[in-house]
Amino acid sequence: MTKNLTNVLFFIISILVIVFALYLYNKTGTTADSTHNRNFSIDSDENIVLLELSKKNEEPIRLKQNKSGTWMINDNYTANNIAINDLIRILKNLYIKHPVPIENREIISNNLKENGVKINVFARRYIISIAGLKVIPYRTKIKSFYVGQDDYDAAGTIMQIEGASFPYIVHIPGIDGGISRHFSSNYYEWRDPVVFKLQQSEINSIKVVVNDNSEESFIFYNKNGNFQLSEQNGKTLTGYSLDTMKVQRLLTAFNDLYFEKLLYGEELSKVKEVLNTQSPSYIITVEDSNSKITKIEVYSKMITEKEKEELGITTDVDPNLFYLVVNEKEYSLARYFVFSRILRPLSFYVKKSD
Template identity: 20%
Template sequence: MNRTSILLLAVLVLGAGAWLILRKDATENSLADKGESRQFGYADVDRIDRIFIADRKGNRVDLTRGGVSGWLADGVPANENIMLGILQVIEGLDVQSLPSYKAIPVILEDLATSGTLIQLFDADNNKLRGYYLGGTTADETGTYAIKEGVEDPYVVHLPGFTGNVRQRVVHVGDEWRDKIYWRVDPEKVESFSIEYPKLRNKSFVLTKNGDRFQLKPFYASNQQTRNVPRGGVEGILTRYEKYYVNAYENLDEKSITAARDALPHAVIRVKEEGKPEQTMVIYPRYGANEFTNNPKTGAIVNRGGLKAYSAFINDGADWALLNVETIQPLMIGYDYF
């Protein structure tokens, strides 16, 4: 082999080595980029300070840490159960499969027209993650998703959950709000009263008096004013430690207007040390025009009866639906003591 051939061989070897090194670096970078594009779940949920969610219909919410439930939805206490579901999705969301080449255009169109944006931020407002969730797969076990700034969509899922995970993060209006109204600490209650405008002899006022409570009628009557044991009162107040309303119905203007012109069934007032008094103004809801046949006579019977309760809460700013089974144990009378 002459000198020229040896030099040419050396150049080829060195060139091949350089090409392999460059190709290895490019491959590693490509794999790293692909790995990042597949990372949807964010394990360090304690680092997340803000969650922004928006859909194509104009619904959006800013979730920030704080408040009695641990999170605020646009500045008001957020529903703790909804937040639990969202954090489970954020932490555990994982790629289930890669969509077929033919399916990608359809998936991209779905994400572009009906995708829901989720963005995560830390306490310094640095974006930690952002992605879109779309529709579900034909077998309803996966959800279409794509990371912000990435071209390739994926099918993602939450291990242990079947269905569209977007259902856990998409809510509207008052659905985001905390449903716990009473969060009473029985030991800190200074006064507690229930007024029954139509049943005056059942109405009462309890006021803390040393290690006891003083009981007196709400309206002037011949009923006695007397002291009652603190333990008995606190036993009732434990029912107020964590009370959920069933739903907010602030858009039901018809029933709100009717209630404002009607006499309430009960008005509950609770005053805790260092806190403003909380009030719940309660109205019964009856079924109407629900007819059935008497099984014995065949006669038509109106089944309209007590179906639920509604109440003004938060100083009258909110109109809430209450379950009969949960609110009735709270509505005791003077004769209970």
């Protein structure tokens, strides 16, 4: 009798333990995943040197730090360092808020792998690292996970580590809102907006073509640190003196010229159709001291009647924004107040000598 009672009690206790374990599983979702599969954050001392972001069946965007410390996109273009530093800061501060509901885990997990952004994180480590001595560097992948949409109340973002059983809602403590926007696989959103960042000594020549008046076009040449002015055909101008202060403002302007927004997709297609019916107002070609040539074309941006009303103007041309084409292949929106110092005709810089 005693033995039977003991067996019954053991059975009841076992059932209670199982029920309690299932309760904890449903509540926390931690029993099925190891700590590794729940640890999204990167150690703060990791030296991240490569980030790969991609969607299924897409070529990844590779954000890579080169030997000089500059971040590049696919080894071709300079990346936006501010955006990358923001992403790295986020990667080092990710914490689980709670698992997704058990009844939706499979659907959400499958959707993540089909439509989410996968990020691979690589760090530089050293084979020998003793007391500050670091020898023989190598690059290794330290984290790989999927990023989905922000959850319904924007209190976190759906994420799942590669190989894990199910996703979690992940957030940054102390920061409201989701963070999915920081994990874009869109190349255009990672481009550095800088068009020119040249010191005066790095400029070989500046050629400015004013399309509606060829007599206002000109070229500045750097001759051993002294800039000489010539007409568009290369003939040296005579009978004129330069306004040196205005010329100096032109030369220093090339140290910080950047666009507002890179155009792509359907918006780019529409803009190209419009620009095909126009001619650029200015064409500016700059050769730097490394013989690199950058050409920009400036096109007016037309505005609607409603926009004219809102701005309180009568002209059809946007007074703030224009279309900028760089090297005949990259289209963007730019602001006049950023570029105004270089959008000047010849007569602005010279005056007739007495």
